[in-house]
Amino acid sequence: MRHTVAAIQMISSPSVPDNIATADRLVRHAAAAGALLVLLPEYWAIMGINDADKVAVAEPLGQGPIQDFMAGLAKELGIWLIGGTLPLASSDPLKVVNTTLVYSPQGESAGRYDKIHLFGFSQGNESYNESKTIVPGKNLGVLDAPFGKVGMSVCYDLRFPELFRAMGPVSLIVLPAAFTYTTGQAHWEILLRARAIENQCYVLAAAQGGMHPNGRRTWGHSMLIDPWGTVKSVLAEGEGVVTGEIDPAFMEGVRQSLPALKHRTM
Numbered sequence: 001m002r003h004t005v006a007a008i009q010m011i012s013s014p015s016v017p018d019n020i021a022t023a024d025r026l027v028r029h030a031a032a033a034g035a036l037l038v039l040l041p042e043y044w045a046i047m048g049i050n051d052a053d054k055v056a057v058a059e060p061l062g063q064g065p066i067q068d069f070m071a072g073l074a075k076e077l078g079i080w081l082i083g084g085t086l087p088l089a090s091s092d093p094l095k096v097v098n099t100t101l102v103y104s105p106q107g108e109s110a111g112r113y114d115k116i117h118l119f120g121f122s123q124g125n126e127s128y129n130e131s132k133t134i135v136p137g138k139n140l141g142v143l144d145a146p147f148g149k150v151g152m153s154v155c156y157d158l159r160f161p162e163l164f165r166a167m168g169p170v171s172l173i174v175l176p177a178a179f180t181y182t183t184g185q186a187h188w189e190i191l192l193r194a195r196a197i198e199n200q201c202y203v204l205a206a207a208q209g210g211m212h213p214n215g216r217r218t219w220g221h222s223m224l225i226d227p228w229g230t231v232k233s234v235l236a237e238g239e240g241v242v243t244g245e246i247d248p249a250f251m252e253g254v255r256q257s258l259p260a261l262k263h264r265t266m
């Protein structure tokens, strides 16, 4: 059976209430278009002026306005809501865990993945060092959804193919992201399509896409890619919704005609 999924693209700001209002509007739009599973981007709840701003709004697991919003919306709309990333409080008072939380159509907590690989990049005026404000995750995140297993990853994880191999065969990889304009222009689509082709599964990527109040420019290009590596739908820049279908029969066809997953030797 085919299922519609959606990726939300945002240009998040330092205001959590404003970002919640934008996410609310876009997720409702996705559900109205028939999406059973909706993915928010990395840092959807806050993109601060300074990296450390997210520490002030970090929530303990299971409490707080960001988590209440996601649980309530998933239940009201009867969807699987995968909450991009939000800042969860960590044992270090100066750092957060950059976490993806999943809510079932009943509004219950259904999964968690903490970003493992922390982004570092320095070129010209651009400099990022996530390890200053984020504690890395340690565990894989794989979720059972109606159309099969869903493997969770976040942004910079995309550059580490061994993470996706370790998940085992999944039907869908979800990747909330905030790729920079510079690195996204050069690498984003190539890496996403490679992960879809080598794992013979769908890839749904929800990005930040525009100029943020902190001066950071993100690449956007949220997209759905099929197991053959074809980009099925994409949104280049700005806020919006990307929708498309997961077709398990098509995925099985790809895996049967090109049994590369069975031909692995290590």
Ligand SMILES: NC(=O)CC(=O)C(=O)O
Residues within 6 Å of the ligand: 119, 154, 155, 156, 157, 159, 178, 179, 180, 183, 184
């Ligand atoms: N922002 C990220 O985590 C990753 C990124 O922009 C890149 O890998 O490039």
